[in-house]
Amino acid sequence: MAIAPDSSSRFADYAHPERLVGTEWLRAHLGDPGLVVVESDEDVLLYETGHIPGAVKIDWHTDLNDPVERDYIDGAAFAKLVGGKGIGRDTTVVIYGDKNNWWAAYALWVFSLFGHADVRLLDGGRAKWEADGGEYTTDPATPNAVDYPVVERDDSKIRAYKDDVLAHLGSPLIDVRSPEEFSGERTTAPAYPEEGALRAGHIPSAQNVPWGKAVADDGTFRPLGELNALYRDQAGLKHGDDVVAYCRIGERSSHTWFVLTHLLGFQNVRNYDGSWTEWGSAVRVPIVKGSEPGAVPSK
Amino acid sequence: MTLTRVYPAGGPVHDVDAFYTVPRPEWLRISMIASIDGSAIGADGTSSTLTRGADRTVLGAIRRSSDVVLIGASSLRREGYLLPRSVPLAVVTASGDLTGHSIPAGLEAGRVFVLCPASVAESVNLPGASVIGIDSSGPLSGRSIVDALHHLGFRSVACEGGPTLATHLLADAMVDELCMSTSPVIGGPSAPALPGAPQLSFALSQLLVDDVGVSYARWIPVRPATD
Amino acid sequence: MTDLPESLAQIREDFLELEQRDRLLLLLEFANELPELPERYSAHPDLLERVIECQSPVFIFVEVWDDSTVHVFATAPKEAPTTRGFASIIAQGLEGLTVGQVLGVPDDFPNTIGLTEAVSPLRIRGMTGLLARVKRQVREKLAA
Numbered sequence: 001m002a003i004a005p006d007s008s009s010r011f012a013d014y015a016h017p018e019r020l021v022g023t024e025w026l027r028a029h030l031g032d033p034g035l036v037v038v039e040s041d042e043d044v045l046l047y048e049t050g051h052i053p054g055a056v057k058i059d060w061h062t063d064l065n066d067p068v069e070r071d072y073i074d075g076a077a078f079a080k081l082v083g084g085k086g087i088g089r090d091t092t093v094v095i096y097g098d099k100n101n102w103w104a105a106y107a108l109w110v111f112s113l114f115g116h117a118d119v120r121l122l123d124g125g126r127a128k129w130e131a132d133g134g135e136y137t138t139d140p141a142t143p144n145a146v147d148y149p150v151v152e153r154d155d156s157k158i159r160a161y162k163d164d165v166l167a168h169l170g171s172p173l174i175d176v177r178s179p180e181e182f183s184g185e186r187t188t189a190p191a192y193p194e195e196g197a198l199r200a201g202h203i204p205s206a207q208n209v210p211w212g213k214a215v216a217d218d219g220t221f222r223p224l225g226e227l228n229a230l231y232r233d234q235a236g237l238k239h240g241d242d243v244v245a246y247c248r249i250g251e252r253s254s255h256t257w258f259v260l261t262h263l264l265g266f267q268n269v270r271n272y273d274g275s276w277t278e279w280g281s282a283v284r285v286p287i288v289k290g291s292e293p294g295a296v297p298s299k
Numbered sequence: 300m301t302l303t304r305v306y307p308a309g310g311p312v313h314d315v316d317a318f319y320t321v322p323r324p325e326w327l328r329i330s331m332i333a334s335i336d337g338s339a340i341g342a343d344g345t346s347s348t349l350t351r352g353a354d355r356t357v358l359g360a361i362r363r364s365s366d367v368v369l370i371g372a373s374s375l376r377r378e379g380y381l382l383p384r385s386v387p388l389a390v391v392t393a394s395g396d397l398t399g400h401s402i403p404a405g406l407e408a409g410r411v412f413v414l415c416p417a418s419v420a421e422s423v424n425l426p427g428a429s430v431i432g433i434d435s436s437g438p439l440s441g442r443s444i445v446d447a448l449h450h451l452g453f454r455s456v457a458c459e460g461g462p463t464l465a466t467h468l469l470a471d472a473m474v475d476e477l478c479m480s481t482s483p484v485i486g487g488p489s490a491p492a493l494p495g496a497p498q499l500s501f502a503l504s505q506l507l508v509d510d511v512g513v514s515y516a517r518w519i520p521v522r523p524a525t526d
Numbered sequence: 527m528t529d530l531p532e533s534l535a536q537i538r539e540d541f542l543e544l545e546q547r548d549r550l551l552l553l554l555e556f557a558n559e560l561p562e563l564p565e566r567y568s569a570h571p572d573l574l575e576r577v578i579e580c581q582s583p584v585f586i587f588v589e590v591w592d593d594s595t596v597h598v599f600a601t602a603p604k605e606a607p608t609t610r611g612f613a614s615i616i617a618q619g620l621e622g623l624t625v626g627q628v629l630g631v632p633d634d635f636p637n638t639i640g641l642t643e644a645v646s647p648l649r650i651r652g653m654t655g656l657l658a659r660v661k662r663q664v665r666e667k668l669a670a
């Protein structure tokens with residue numbers, strides 16, 4: 001049975017306020033049966049240095065990805081993974097992490113691929129928890145394993161493959177990387193040169209809306225009015241649009257996918273998780289350099 | 300790196316330590332790796348080219364269930380032996396000459412013990428090691444080695460070779476278990492894993508295999524029934 | 527294993543003997559062991575070189591003493607324990623080695639210590655970058 005949403009006014013304007021929780025709500029609900037808190041970080045050791053009491057760790061890199069192919073684990077592996085962490089099909093899952101919840105959002109997106117109904121983000125992640133005086137523990141979590149049904153992933157609704165993006169050209173495309181990556185000045189984010197591609201630039205017609213514009217300095221999501229100004233006014237997204245978002249390997253675009261889907265209420269948003277590490281190294285896909293979106297190549 | 304148990308019952312191995320517990324506190328195991336055709340060394344004269352896959356992790360599990368790691372002096376020299384992290388090291392030498400070892404300086408007390416005949420105790424050249432001189436007319440017997448270890452409080456022993464020491468302990472009926480990793484190669488320099496070993500029969504108590512083809516067997520010597 | 531300097535071989539052994547989940551804890555131990563920068567660097571952060579291969583800011587400085595031994599100093603923020611762990615392994619593993627030994631360390635050493643599964647191949651590249659920069663600084667100091 002799902003746990004009541006965080007009904008604070010801060011989230012009320014969003015399209016799906018039940019997808020976010022604040023730190024006070026979480027502190028009040030820690031230990032509730034039916035709730036499992038999950039930490040997903042960029043740094044694989046951060047959880048061990050201290051985590052929210054009772055939280056379990058799910059590492060996007062090592063737990064959610066297939067070790068051989070560039071894809072996510074299948075239904076059986078997912079069931080085993082989350083069941084072992086005490087997560088049942090009806091469990092309310094709250095995910096948080098470092099780096100403004102990039103990887104928490106990515107993990108939430110993967111949970112969504114498997115159709116887990118009630119999965120939410122802790123607004124502001126680790127940084128906000130700490131800023132609000134929340135405590136960490138180093139005690140390892142000891143979840144009781146439960147059964148989780150084997151559900152095959154449905155990639156059709158929120159995931160876009162390279163061919164989907166090629167077919168999508170002409171429809172709204174959001175590139176959430178830094179302006180330098182977008183224009184092609186650099187193939188990689190300043191701190192991530194190991195994730196480079198052979199070519200620099202962006203997918204033709206993409207609007208550049210760096211992911212960070214959606215959050216305040218403390219990592220929490222900006223109010224609805226500011227998000228609307230950003231995505232509807234500046235980037236030109238309209239009600240009913242079919243949108244694809246991408247970045248470098250899909251973690252920042254998951255964050256934007258969350259904003260577009262759950263905060264702004266767009267109903268057809270897909271994350272192109274192959275992102276620039278795939279597009280920038282793929283043979284014969286169109287690429288545009290410079291700070292303008294560029295035109296879709298004629299077929 | 301996946302480890303799977305094949306015998307006694309098939310299944311995944313997640314916690315290797317649980318598959319290498321000792322049945323009783325006093326237990327001496329030999330832990331070795333050999334090629335399919337029974338050689339204890341690879342092309343470089345050491346076991347380094349044989350070890351792969353989960354072998355070091357299985358070795359770690361065996362060490363963690365032991366009170367001490369026991370090796371012969373030639374292993375210390377030839378293998379460039381490194382200190383085990385979790386347990387002390389005991390080295391058996393007939394001459395006391397440990398030239399060529401790779402043990403670092405600044406050894407803390409209790410990390411390395413040297414077992415040798417009392418007559419050569421003074422000439423042991425391993426600074427920082429505790430030297431245990433044992434009265435013996437010739438090379439140390441298996442019994443005297445094991446007694447010395449028990450005397451030091453080490454009851455669960457993992458002997459990691461070399462072949463001479465391992466064979467010696469087998470011949471003296473000191474061995475409770477033979478843990479043999481088999482590396483999926485042949486054709487290296489021929490160096491029998493257990494040269495001149497006595498004829499012995501074993502019962503297989505467990506077999507694991509990893510995903511690069513190394514197999515890990517636990518063999519228990521079958522002792523003739525004594526009435 | 528026999529041609530790796532002993533300090534690095536020991537670190538490799540220590541990791542390989544452990545099961546996957548314990549390897550992460552050992553990495554954390556290394557992270558906690560990263561020594562503070564000596565004052566000659568903590569007071570002059572401009573002297574340190576940023577290692578951009580790491581996902582978090584890591585700064586290193588390499589000294590080659592008159593006796594041709596190499597000494598590595600590094601700093602990384604507390605909220606980047608994996609990066610601190612990598613820096614600590616490199617600093618401890620290379621401490622006091624000769625220039626020849628340091629330049630002879632295989633470039634793929636970080637991939638051989640049993641961490642790729644626990645940490646992910648992508649993250650390991652941070653340590654590979656660290657090692658490469660140390661070698662480059664050593665070469666630069668030799669050429670000077």
